[in-house]
Amino acid sequence: MPHTSEVGLRLWGRTWKEFYAAAVRGLLALYDVRRVPKAAVRRRKIVLKAESPEELLVAWLDELNFYITAKRLLPVAQSFQRAGPDAVGASLRMVPLDAMRRPLKGEVKAASYHKLKVERLRGRWCATVILDV
Amino acid sequence: MSLFRKIDDYRFELPKTGGMRVPGLVYASEGMLPKIERERVAEQVANVAHLPGIVGHSLAMPDCHWGYGMAVGGVAAMDVETGVISPGGVGYDISCGVRLLRSDLSAAEIKPHAERLMDALYGRVASGVGKGGPIRVDKRGMLDVFKKGALWAVEKGYGDREDLLTCEDGGFLKDADPDLPSERAIERGRDQIGTLGSGNHFLELQVVDEIFDLGVAAVFGLFKGQLTVMVHTGSRGCGYQICEDNLRLMQRAAPKYQIRLPDRQLACAPICSQEGREYYGAMCAGANYARANRQAITHLIRECFSRVLGRGPESLGLRVVYDVCHNVAKFETHEVDGKPRRLCVHRKGATRAFAAGHPDVPEPYRAVGQPVLVPGSMGTAYYVLVGTERAMRETFGTVCHGAGRLMSRTQAAKQVEGHRLAVELKDAGVSIRTDSYRGLAEEAPLAYKDVDEVVGVCHAAGISRKVARMRPIGVLKG
Numbered sequence: 001m002p003h004t005s006e007v008g009l010r011l012w013g014r015t016w017k018e019f020y021a022a023a024v025r026g027l028l029a030l031y032d033v034r035r036v037p038k039a040a041v042r043r044r045k046i047v048l049k050a051e052s053p054e055e056l057l058v059a060w061l062d063e064l065n066f067y068i069t070a071k072r073l074l075p076v077a078q079s080f081q082r083a084g085p086d087a088v089g090a091s092l093r094m095v096p097l098d099a100m101r102r103p104l105k106g107e108v109k110a111a112s113y114h115k116l117k118v119e120r121l122r123g124r125w126c127a128t129v130i131l132d133v
Numbered sequence: 134m135s136l137f138r139k140i141d142d143y144r145f146e147l148p149k150t151g152g153m154r155v156p157g158l159v160y161a162s163e164g165m166l167p168k169i170e171r172e173r174v175a176e177q178v179a180n181v182a183h184l185p186g187i188v189g190h191s192l193a194m195p196d197c198h199w200g201y202g203m204a205v206g207g208v209a210a211m212d213v214e215t216g217v218i219s220p221g222g223v224g225y226d227i228s229c230g231v232r233l234l235r236s237d238l239s240a241a242e243i244k245p246h247a248e249r250l251m252d253a254l255y256g257r258v259a260s261g262v263g264k265g266g267p268i269r270v271d272k273r274g275m276l277d278v279f280k281k282g283a284l285w286a287v288e289k290g291y292g293d294r295e296d297l298l299t300c301e302d303g304g305f306l307k308d309a310d311p312d313l314p315s316e317r318a319i320e321r322g323r324d325q326i327g328t329l330g331s332g333n334h335f336l337e338l339q340v341v342d343e344i345f346d347l348g349v350a351a352v353f354g355l356f357k358g359q360l361t362v363m364v365h366t367g368s369r370g371c372g373y374q375i376c377e378d379n380l381r382l383m384q385r386a387a388p389k390y391q392i393r394l395p396d397r398q399l400a401c402a403p404i405c406s407q408e409g410r411e412y413y414g415a416m417c418a419g420a421n422y423a424r425a426n427r428q429a430i431t432h433l434i435r436e437c438f439s440r441v442l443g444r445g446p447e448s449l450g451l452r453v454v455y456d457v458c459h460n461v462a463k464f465e466t467h468e469v470d471g472k473p474r475r476l477c478v479h480r481k482g483a484t485r486a487f488a489a490g491h492p493d494v495p496e497p498y499r500a501v502g503q504p505v506l507v508p509g510s511m512g513t514a515y516y517v518l519v520g521t522e523r524a525m526r527e528t529f530g531t532v533c534h535g536a537g538r539l540m541s542r543t544q545a546a547k548q549v550e551g552h553r554l555a556v557e558l559k560d561a562g563v564s565i566r567t568d569s570y571r572g573l574a575e576e577a578p579l580a581y582k583d584v585d586e587v588v589g590v591c592h593a594a595g596i597s598r599k600v601a602r603m604r605p606i607g608v609l610k611g
Contacts (some may be wrong), residue, residue, distance in 0.1 A: 004540070004541055005523055055381070059381075059383075066321075068262070069262060103262065105569045106331045106332055106542075107332060109225040110377050112202070113201075113396075113398045114200075114201030132201065133332050
């Protein structure tokens with residue numbers, strides 16, 4: 001979603017699992033990740049809790065982004081043990097950034113709470129989230 | 134019908150409505166206003182005006198544009214006793230700022246070496262996502278960075294004490310609490326000192342092509358035809374993490390203190406509350422990280438120049454003109470309604486611009502005023518301005534921080550092809566180094582407002598004066 005200085009992601013999923021999986025794909029799209037090389041995969045577990053779905057979505061995106069920017073690991077696949085409005089737990093398969101053929105585009109600093117609302121619309125969980133880049 | 138009421142050619146008031154505690158005030162030309170209105174700047178200026186303890190006006194500089202929480206280019210001053218402090222009023226990149234180095238070299242002298250110099254800088258100053266630099270710091274060292282900022286870097290041999298004389302706050306904020314940033318902030322910062330990051334961050338070789346005020350330029354050590362080096366970067370992952378951690382805490386603090394928020398990104402706490410004090414202490418630590426980062430980059434630049442030109446750093450005259458940030462909250466005293474008041478001034482994408490005589494202006498510049506560094510975009514112009522008394526009276530001593538974005542990154546990348554842009558810039562005499570041509574396209578000059586117009590508004594409105602203008606000859610894009 002266009003934003004003058006930052007970038008926005010429109011996310012949706014019929015289930016919470018689909019919704020959080022959409023957030024992973026959205027984040028990778030912001031880094032312009034098109035092809036993931038076959039490389040030694042690392043596994044990481046993420047378990048998060050929050051008081052609202054908005055806070056949880058921000059925490060989920062920030063956690064994934066922490067792995068990308070600080071651990072230099074790119075989440076490429078996930079299986080959810082738990083997914084709901086106040087908690088998410090997932091095992092993620094991650095590929096080291098150094099295995100990528102081309103550098104990632106830009107850097108996502110963090111997900112913001114600006115105008116953020118997670119809501120059920122036409123049978124799907126939906127949100128628009130602005131990220132600082 | 135316009136939301137704004139015209140005061141004069143460069144000032145437009147957003148009248149108080151609803152829960153706004155003060156009116157808004159936007160500095161712009163009449164031509165800039167439609168774009169400002171189309172975007173959500175007015176809404177964001179109005180939202181900030183709802184915050185408790187805000188004094189004077191909720192301000193926006195001419196480079197303002199839609200941000201998150203507070204508009205980019207926004208300024209809000211809060212009374213220290215009744216007001217709030219908000220991480221959203223500072224931004225994720227705490228103390229992101231600009232450093233300008235002057236040299237004793239002319240553009241003609243550097244020309245034969247420019248390509249090799251750009252290669253050396255590209256190899257030495259890391260840019261891009263999550264990349265570490267040549268400087269690694271352990272946890273104990275990070276606590277020192279948080280406490281001492283640019284002074285830490287100088288003590289480690291990355292520059293000398295003279296560099297600090299012409300840095301905002303002497304290179305570090307004394308109120309930093311090194312114990313407040315989280316383990317994760319420490320982890321993210323440990324290998325990123327001396328790195329640019331990405332987005333609109335850059336390192337540039339520039340040439341002074343116009344002097345507007347000979348006297349002030351001479352005090353700043355600037356002359357026509359001179360080679361300068363400009364660095365734009367901030368607190369990297371460390372600062373983002375400090376902001377993230379505190380924004381999360383502030384989500385709880387706002388309801389606890391019965392603060393009604395028009396936007397959750399403006400989550401805040403009373404300045405005098407524990408949450409407010411802790412954010413301020415952590416933010417100062419993040420700000421010091423940013424200052425250490427720019428000081429370390431200065432050292433790497435000097436190394437590259439010495440190696441390529443085969444001359445010692447002293448003979449090159451690479452000295453700091455100034456280092457000033459544009460994402461910060463600071464305690465300052467300003468006159469409001471004829472009385473001095475202690476305020477917490479939030480500047481998000483806005484630069485401090487103190488006038489001559491102010492004790493916070495570095496001693497070498499005190500007679501003329503504080504230098505203000507305003508980057509344009511790659512193919513355009515960069516300005517050095519000087520703070521004025523009028524800025525002290527009207528904007529809490531603040532002016533713009535750049536050209537300001539005009540177009541989204543997606544739109545820019547659709548209109549511009551990165552490799553072609555690099556060739557066009559090369560033909561225009563600007564050599565480019567980047568890891569990401571898509572990122573380069575997103576930063577194309579057409580994505581930005583006309584910096585000449587932005588600076589022209591600040592000059593004409595009297596909130597700063599033009600001193601010098603530079604043009605880029607080499608761009609290392611983050």
